[in-house]
Amino acid sequence: MSWRSTVILLFAALCLLVAPLRLSAAEVDFMPQLGLRSLPELACMDENSAHCNQALPQTLLVTSPVVEDPAWYSPPPDKTHNKPHYVGCQAPGQYLPILQEALEGNPVAMADLIIRIQCDRPALAAAHPDIPAFMHSVPFWLEWAARYTSPGWIYARLALYDDGIGHTRSAYTRGAFLGDPKSMHAYATRWNTGTNLHWLLMAADAGYGPAAHEISRWYRFGGQNSGYSLPKAPDTDMARRYRTIAMNRGYPRAFAYAAFEALAEENAGQAVEDACMYTHIGRVLEKTDNGLLLADRSLPQMQPIPFEQVLAYALCAVLPPRPLLSQEEKLHFQDSQKIRRPRVIDDEMQNRAMERASAWLRAFQAQRQAELVMERERRNALTAQLREQCSHALTYLVKTQDSAPLPRPVTARHAPPFI
16 A cells, blocks of 8 residues: 555545544544654642652653554464563563564564563573673664654653563653653552643643543543642533544543543433443444454444443443542532432433444444554565574574574463554
């Protein structure tokens, strides 16, 4: 497929994507804010708080959210071979399968190599002397993984190991300062520091769905007890705007919020149908890792769902797993009591909801597929360069396979995929 055809397909998918959800033009008028960005100017709610006295960078080079490839984590449906387990320092005998995966252009395998090399580089070099020394180098694989993804994304991946260079907090911090939205969100949702709201807002404005969802909640509830506050928060319009960004990036919890708000509307019939549609979409996205596994696959089959399941799906995203903090949250909780009244989803309403959900998911799938096609073309060119540079290692892998099949992993500390 030529790049022109891909761009046309992507534009068409984007146009279709917003149609089934009845969103206004103002809500979907979004342009990711990337490149050199100034740190958001946020009001400090307590000048004496430690949150407000931290040294923060004035500018940050924000990168686009990485288009992840489902092939990094699991084989396509038409393939029978398993992916290696990525276990870092464990199972040193599985170094060669991971190396082979990395040389096929998989940055997830490259991250595993980085952890393995830092743990026992001398032993690897001694056991495999035919592999060039430069390939037993952490900087070598860091550079290549960054070329496939971004300089910060690879640290978000390494943080899942919590070993050495992948020490969780420092790795997420490094990824965030390198402008990776995924790292910013991961850091901000794990540790309560003054940078949290800044990271979340910059990641959301870059178009990262989970961060947009968090900012939507922040605008809805005002961000009390957080050190900083967003301008004009609480602000329902801004909350819906960021929720729409999260929905259009396939984040399922945003659809649970949409279902809740639909049920809170006065138009009972249409509201229940909308909530049913949002529930169908959200559940499919949950089952496919935020839509990642929709690429190269057919859509999952939908089944009719009763109102009780729609209500439960809406409430699970609204009620926080902790005491209510702000007056806005308390009022929102009171609204949740209003939507509990029993309602019926008849067959006609159910069918319309499933048809609309399927239309949205097909458009979303087309958008993701178009993004993936463009990235795969770029990454395939990188893989050709990588394999040329590592031709001696490829020859060694072929000889090793001829003498004995490469061992398959049998243990894993983390069950893949890491998403």
